[in-house]
Amino acid sequence: MRAYSLLLLALLATNTxxxxxxxxxxxxxxTGSFSSAAQAASDSRYGVATWHIAERPGNKGNVRxxxxxxxxxxxxxxxxxxMIRLQLAEDGSIVARGHPLPEPARYVGAWSDTxxxxxxxxxxxxxxxxxxxxxxxxxxxxxxxxxxxxxxxNSYRGARYAISQSVLxxxxxxxxxxxxxxxxxxxxGPVSGGYRFERIGDERARCDxxxxxxxxxxxxxxxxxxxxxxxxxxxxxxxxxxxxxxxxSPTLEVFEGEPPRGRGVVISKFPxxxxxxxxxxxDRYQREIIPLRQxxxxxxxxxxxxxxxxDYAR
Numbered sequence: 001m002r003a004y005s006l007l008l009l010a011l012l013a014t015n016t017x018x019x020x021x022x023x024x025x026x027x028x029x030x031t032g033s034f035s036s037a038a039q040a041a042s043d044s045r046y047g048v049a050t051w052h053i054a055e056r057p058g059n060k061g062n063v064r065x066x067x068x069x070x071x072x073x074x075x076x077x078x079x080x081x082x083m084i085r086l087q088l089a090e091d092g093s094i095v096a097r098g099h100p101l102p103e104p105a106r107y108v109g110a111w112s113d114t115x116x117x118x119x120x121x122x123x124x125x126x127x128x129x130x131x132x133x134x135x136x137x138x139x140x141x142x143x144x145x146x147x148x149x150x151x152x153x154n155s156y157r158g159a160r161y162a163i164s165q166s167v168l169x170x171x172x173x174x175x176x177x178x179x180x181x182x183x184x185x186x187x188x189g190p191v192s193g194g195y196r197f198e199r200i201g202d203e204r205a206r207c208d209x210x211x212x213x214x215x216x217x218x219x220x221x222x223x224x225x226x227x228x229x230x231x232x233x234x235x236x237x238x239x240x241x242x243x244x245x246x247x248x249s250p251t252l253e254v255f256e257g258e259p260p261r262g263r264g265v266v267i268s269k270f271p272x273x274x275x276x277x278x279x280x281x282x283d284r285y286q287r288e289i290i291p292l293r294q295x296x297x298x299x300x301x302x303x304x305x306x307x308x309x310x311d312y313a314r
Contacts, residue, residue: 193239
């Protein structure tokens with residue numbers, strides 16, 4: 001899990017981020033229509049989902065209300081509708097609290113006609129206890145959020161609690177919802193990372209030309225290298241950018257040549273070059289994670305386009 005106290009300290013130390021417009025910027029980035037179609041096209045483990053998010057009229061100050069309507073491809077009705085209450089906290093974070101809608105069918109399509117939400121008594125809506133998401137600003141146009149521990153109760157498919165993680169930027173948002181049983185075993189939700197949503201109609205956000213990142217590394221101190229591997233795993237940089245490892249050492253067999261002793265290989269897939277760049281050049285990776293391996297390893301990193309499979313291999 002992310003250590004939000006550390007993220008908040010990093011936030012306070014970032015001079016380029018102005019706390020005064022945090023909520024306004026978040027709402028601006030969060031509203032609109034988003035689709036996971038590009039991710040689904042490059043990774044069959046994910047389906048096509050569409051999220052419509054609009055602000056309820058009349059919001060002011062440090063509390064804002066959003067209407068969220070979620071659809072699956074070719075569905076006859078949304079699979080989820082909620083009102084989300086956003087409140088700016090004193091420490092600069094945002095607390096997002098979900099509220100189920102009474103008679104949700106009445107509000108289908110309200111994202112395109114928000115006046116229908118004006119008469120909704122939002123203060124009387126039920127609360128989802130323990131499911132608040134704490135959102136912190138980690139860059140001028142980047143926000144990260146997560147629920148707290150195992151407090152969000154959930155019974156879907158035998159789960160006892162749910163965990164939700166999210167990332168929001170100017171180009172995309174990711175949402176990773178998972179359910180766990182009483183023993184901490186995941187019983188629903190994606191295993192390898194969250195759904196990546198891109199803004200509909202924004203050609204800059206297209207990310208449907210998959211690439212492979214090839215990492216060749218020679219490690220001199222494997223025990224110390226474990227700190228790097230753990231930090232990378234906990235950072236969430238892979239799921240945040242739609243990437244995942246498809247192959248890694250140990251080598252099964254060498255057909256030709258003599259690889260250097262101690263060399264390891266990791267091959268990761270990303271939905272596009274921009275996603276791989278976002279992973280590699282992330283401030284957290286460059287400033288906090290790479291230094292953990294600099295004096296104990298040598299790396300070569302290449303990014304190659306994925307060649308479409310020929311007909312006989314499909």
